[in-house]
Amino acid sequence: MFISVKKKKIKSTAKTPEATRYKILLAAFAEFYKNGFQGGSINRVFKIAGVTKGALFHHFSGKEALGYAVVDEVIGPLLLQRWLQPVEGADDPIEAMKGAFRRYTKEDIESGHFVQGCPLNNLAQEMSPLDDGFQSRIDGLYAEWRRRYTEALASGIKRGKVRPSVRPENAAALIVAGQMGIYGTAKSSQNKQLMIEAAEAMCDYLDSLRPNE
Amino acid sequence: MFISVKKKKIKSTAKTPEATRYKILLAAFAEFYKNGFQGGSINRVFKIAGVTKGALFHHFSGKEALGYAVVDEVIGPLLLQRWLQPVEGADDPIEAMKGAFRRYTKEDIESGHFVQGCPLNNLAQEMSPLDDGFQSRIDGLYAEWRRRYTEALASGIKRGKVRPSVRPENAAALIVAGQMGIYGTAKSSQNKQLMIEAAEAMCDYLDSLRPNE
Amino acid sequence: MFISVKKKKIKSTAKTPEATRYKILLAAFAEFYKNGFQGGSINRVFKIAGVTKGALFHHFSGKEALGYAVVDEVIGPLLLQRWLQPVEGADDPIEAMKGAFRRYTKEDIESGHFVQGCPLNNLAQEMSPLDDGFQSRIDGLYAEWRRRYTEALASGIKRGKVRPSVRPENAAALIVAGQMGIYGTAKSSQNKQLMIEAAEAMCDYLDSLRPNE
Amino acid sequence: MFISVKKKKIKSTAKTPEATRYKILLAAFAEFYKNGFQGGSINRVFKIAGVTKGALFHHFSGKEALGYAVVDEVIGPLLLQRWLQPVEGADDPIEAMKGAFRRYTKEDIESGHFVQGCPLNNLAQEMSPLDDGFQSRIDGLYAEWRRRYTEALASGIKRGKVRPSVRPENAAALIVAGQMGIYGTAKSSQNKQLMIEAAEAMCDYLDSLRPNE
DNA sequence: ACGTGCGGGACACCCCGTTAGT
DNA sequence: ACTAACGGGGTGTCCCGCACGT
Numbered sequence: 041m042f043i044s045v046k047k048k049k050i051k052s053t054a055k056t057p058e059a060t061r062y063k064i065l066l067a068a069f070a071e072f073y074k075n076g077f078q079g080g081s082i083n084r085v086f087k088i089a090g091v092t093k094g095a096l097f098h099h100f101s102g103k104e105a106l107g108y109a110v111v112d113e114v115i116g117p118l119l120l121q122r123w124l125q126p127v128e129g130a131d132d133p134i135e136a137m138k139g140a141f142r143r144y145t146k147e148d149i150e151s152g153h154f155v156q157g158c159p160l161n162n163l164a165q166e167m168s169p170l171d172d173g174f175q176s177r178i179d180g181l182y183a184e185w186r187r188r189y190t191e192a193l194a195s196g197i198k199r200g201k202v203r204p205s206v207r208p209e210n211a212a213a214l215i216v217a218g219q220m221g222i223y224g225t226a227k228s229s230q231n232k233q234l235m236i237e238a239a240e241a242m243c244d245y246l247d248s249l250r251p252n253e
Numbered sequence: 254m255f256i257s258v259k260k261k262k263i264k265s266t267a268k269t270p271e272a273t274r275y276k277i278l279l280a281a282f283a284e285f286y287k288n289g290f291q292g293g294s295i296n297r298v299f300k301i302a303g304v305t306k307g308a309l310f311h312h313f314s315g316k317e318a319l320g321y322a323v324v325d326e327v328i329g330p331l332l333l334q335r336w337l338q339p340v341e342g343a344d345d346p347i348e349a350m351k352g353a354f355r356r357y358t359k360e361d362i363e364s365g366h367f368v369q370g371c372p373l374n375n376l377a378q379e380m381s382p383l384d385d386g387f388q389s390r391i392d393g394l395y396a397e398w399r400r401r402y403t404e405a406l407a408s409g410i411k412r413g414k415v416r417p418s419v420r421p422e423n424a425a426a427l428i429v430a431g432q433m434g435i436y437g438t439a440k441s442s443q444n445k446q447l448m449i450e451a452a453e454a455m456c457d458y459l460d461s462l463r464p465n466e
Numbered sequence: 467m468f469i470s471v472k473k474k475k476i477k478s479t480a481k482t483p484e485a486t487r488y489k490i491l492l493a494a495f496a497e498f499y500k501n502g503f504q505g506g507s508i509n510r511v512f513k514i515a516g517v518t519k520g521a522l523f524h525h526f527s528g529k530e531a532l533g534y535a536v537v538d539e540v541i542g543p544l545l546l547q548r549w550l551q552p553v554e555g556a557d558d559p560i561e562a563m564k565g566a567f568r569r570y571t572k573e574d575i576e577s578g579h580f581v582q583g584c585p586l587n588n589l590a591q592e593m594s595p596l597d598d599g600f601q602s603r604i605d606g607l608y609a610e611w612r613r614r615y616t617e618a619l620a621s622g623i624k625r626g627k628v629r630p631s632v633r634p635e636n637a638a639a640l641i642v643a644g645q646m647g648i649y650g651t652a653k654s655s656q657n658k659q660l661m662i663e664a665a666e667a668m669c670d671y672l673d674s675l676r677p678n679e
Numbered sequence: 680m681f682i683s684v685k686k687k688k689i690k691s692t693a694k695t696p697e698a699t700r701y702k703i704l705l706a707a708f709a710e711f712y713k714n715g716f717q718g719g720s721i722n723r724v725f726k727i728a729g730v731t732k733g734a735l736f737h738h739f740s741g742k743e744a745l746g747y748a749v750v751d752e753v754i755g756p757l758l759l760q761r762w763l764q765p766v767e768g769a770d771d772p773i774e775a776m777k778g779a780f781r782r783y784t785k786e787d788i789e790s791g792h793f794v795q796g797c798p799l800n801n802l803a804q805e806m807s808p809l810d811d812g813f814q815s816r817i818d819g820l821y822a823e824w825r826r827r828y829t830e831a832l833a834s835g836i837k838r839g840k841v842r843p844s845v846r847p848e849n850a851a852a853l854i855v856a857g858q859m860g861i862y863g864t865a866k867s868s869q870n871k872q873l874m875i876e877a878a879e880a881m882c883d884y885l886d887s888l889r890p891n892e
Numbered sequence: 893a894c895g896t897g898c899g900g901g902a903c904a905c906c907c908c909g910t911t912a913g914t
Numbered sequence: 915a916c917t918a919a920c921g922g923g924g925t926g927t928c929c930c931g932c933a934c935g936t
Contacts, residue, residue, distance in 0.1 A: 055911090055912065055913075055918080055919055055920080056919090057918080057919060057920095060919075060920085074382070074383075075291075075383070076289065076291060076379055078288075078289060078291050078292035079291035079292070079379075079383075081902085081903070081904090082903075082904060082905090083902080083903070083904085091920080091921095092920065092921050092922060093905090093906095093921080093922065093923085094907095094919085094920050094921045094922060094923095095919070095920050095921075097904095097905075097906075097907095098918080098919060098920065099919090102904075102905070103903095103904065103905090155381075155382055156382050157378060157382070161378065161437060162378055162379075164437065164440070164441035165370060165374065165375055165378040165379070165437055165440065165441070166289055166292075166375075166378070166379060168368075168440055168441040168443070169287075169368055169369050169370070169440060169443075170288070170292075175441065175443065178441050179441055179442045179443070179444075182438065182441060182442060183442070207453075207454075209450055210450045210451070210453050210454035210457070211454055213438070213447060213450045213451040213454055214431065214435075214451050214454035214455055214458065216434075216438065217431060217434035217435045217437070217438040217451045218427065218430060218431045218434050219434065220433070220434040220437050220438060221429075221430035221431050221432065221433040221434025221435070221437065222427075222430045222434070224374060224377065224378055224430070224433050224434065224437065225395065225426070225429065225430040225433060227377070227378065227381055227382060228377035228378070228381040228388065228391050228392055228395060229392045229395060229396070230381065230382075230388060230392070231392075234426060237422055237423045237426045238423070238426040238427050238430045240420075240423050241420075241423035241424055241426055241427030242427055244423070244427075245427065245458055245461070248458070248461045269893095270893060270894090273893080273894085294928085294929070294930095295929075295930060295931090296928080296929065296930085304894080304895095305894065305895050305896070306895085306896080306930090306931085307893090307894055307895050307896065308893075308894050308895080310930095310931070310932080311893065311894060312893090312894095314931095315930075315931070316929095316930070316931090482915095483915065483916095486915080486916085500808075501717075501809070502715065502717060502718075502805055504714075504715060504717050504718035505715075505717035505718070505805075505809075507906085507907075507908095508907075508908060508909090509906080509907070509908085517916085518916070518917055518918075519908090519909085519917085519918080520911095520915090520916055520917050520918070521915075521916055521917080523908095523909070523910080524915065524916065525915095528908075528909070529908070529909090581807075581808055582808050583804060583808070587804065587863060588804055588805075590863065590866070590867035591796060591800065591801055591804040591805070591863055591866065591867070592715055592718075592801075592804070592805060594794075594866055594867040594869070595713070595794050595795050595796070595866060595869075596713075596714070596718075601867065601869060604867050605867055605868045605869070605870075608864065608867060608868060609868070633879075633880075635876055636876045636877070636879050636880035636883070637880055639864070639873055639876045639877035639880055640857065640861075640877050640880035640881055640884065642860075642864065643857060643860035643861045643863070643864040643877045644853065644856060644857045644860050645860065646859070646860040646863050646864060647855075647856035647857050647858065647859040647860025647861070647863065648853075648856045648860070650800060650803065650804055650856070650859050650860065650863065651821065651852070651855065651856040651859060653803070653804065653807055653808060654803035654804070654807040654814065654817050654818055654821060655818045655821060655822070656807070656808075656814065656818070657818075660852060663848055663849045663852045664849070664852040664853050664856045666846075666849050667846075667849035667850055667852055667853035668853055670849070671853065671884055671887070674884070674887045694896080694897055694898080694933095694934065694935075695897090696896080696897060696898095699897075699898085720924085720925075720926090721925075721926060721927090722924080722925070722926085730898080730899095731898065731899050731900060732899080732900070732901090732926095732927090732928095733897085733898050733899045733900060733901095733929095734897070734898050734899075736926095736927075736928075736929095737896085737897060737898060738897090741926075741927070742925095742926065742927090
């Protein structure tokens, strides 16, 4: 080499902590979504995120903390946006639930995501009995979900949109559980048709909650 | 030592290969039930089974084969006995389903097993997207389950025990999925009351399939 | 934001570099005293000192330099004050040595410090064969100690307070070594009584250096 | 390659568990002797021993267990052979102690081992305050050492070889402690001459225990 | 049919040090 | 003078599976 050009130190150390942290979070979400929490690898997480091990451990104190952050900061907001906001303040809760349900099952079938199931449900099944931190976080999300559906049904009863003999708590419990079951079934069968069938039956069930005219 | 007496090999190796194999299988079932397949440890399995690693690898070619055998030889028969036989040839399928459902949810609540969920569902959620061997075995079991419930509902329609407008395939899909969801919910909430509520709602749904008289 | 008001940097960084440096030094002393140099953690040091890693590396170029500074600036002065000054210019060196010895063994037994041994000895045992920088510093301190005790004994001989057949170098070597050994024994046995016994024997030895009257 | 010669599987898996175990033990002794227990590396141990990590963890459950085994199975016997057996049943305990002392200090000076100190003392200084398992093992060895020296001195008094005014417990405590101190001093000063001087002073002290004739 | 010494790779954690910035 | 993001490498641990023996 003739002329020794001073290597411009690109060295994109970057110092954009929020962005770095979020890259890690998203990579961890994907890793745990695919391989589960126990099967997920921290080494793969930081490689996929394109950061170093040091950066990961700077932002998260360990695998557990990373998992908790995924629940709190990724899965929670996702749940809120997908399933809770659509029924919030809806005039006809049954219609709103069916709408959200049809929309997202369709989306997940088309994108192929359905074979990996619901991220929240996956973590719930794997980690709830093993780790209290996960258990309380996950149960908190489900409880909130049930609470809002219960409210929506109760206010639907008041406005004559839902049959008065329906007990909102029980129905909400079944709706949420059924949803988990449908996603779980679809995942284990890897069968779109089956998902559609179960979704139709769920819509039939929802319709059965309407007042007999 | 003057005379080397051949030690009489009492060595209660016992030569009961079937029993050995079954001990391993049960220990593996318990281990995977508790920690999942990926989180489960072969080392713990053979220690709990009270055999050596060599014995385990003699009977099963590896962790994967052991997992498959657990599905085929432990979980499958369990499923059959618990959920399929009670509705087999029942006069009133809805009553039979409700009966099985009420009985086993009660049992699992009392024994505390409910916090660990359904063994089949656990494996399904964890391994279906990761391993085709598990996926096909598990889906086979669920498919059989749905098939028999579909049949039971169809024959119920013929005998006037089920409303003719019910589509048996869809209803069976929801019943099976709902069951998974209810067990999953109970596991992640660790809440008996919630399990009872959801079970009640499921029974309401089943009643809604009866003919309007 | 229209007008960017410069936040008045109250920021009590305090700009007291000497104080910061000393806090780090003391924390490092404690950490290395407890866990050894290799087992000691820089991360713990700066956390205990209540400063950041950056501050630590600003004042000390690395772990090694920090360790050296602990020897030079903490352990050295401590040694001087405890063991050297009391015999400095003493009329009866044997009495002075016994006095210092009795006083500090008593103090360390009462405070419980004796179970952690002598900071200098600890570092000496761990690091002398591994690192020349430590070795020369530590040996320097011991050499100074022996030198002063040798002098004290020699001048004691001149003044008739010490038996002339005593070779001051050898006796000083044993006194210093014995002291190390006694602290080491006490530390590994965690036994006060043993420390007292050995200290008594040491005092007997010192008395044996007096002239036979 | 024309003729595919079946590679004779030399594969010296060997299956000589005792030999393997002992190789690991010796390598661990050397590693911990040189770098201390905390600074010592399991990775280096099994590489030096010429075995694999699997073999190491088959024979020892972890670093701690390996360290304990080094104390029990290497250092203990060494201590016994070097310092305890020579005074066992000796007619003149003082002569026997001086003999052992002169012999081994000479050996260690010539071999150069003295710069690494006494293996037992090293571990004692490092680990006694940090780990109860080490502490009790090490203290056990020292206690045994003191016990036997105490006995030897007591029986020496009876036989007129030791001055009756000597308190055997105290003297034994100082002898053992002094020995530790001398080895420690030699190690930290890396100075042969100093070791000889201190050893001479120790012999003088031992002579001072004889009856005044 | 079963026991065990052993192989080697992956994992989570934690460490010390650097550097761009304030 | 001091901060925090970040770089990587090393550590002890544990795991699954093999192969030789009995």
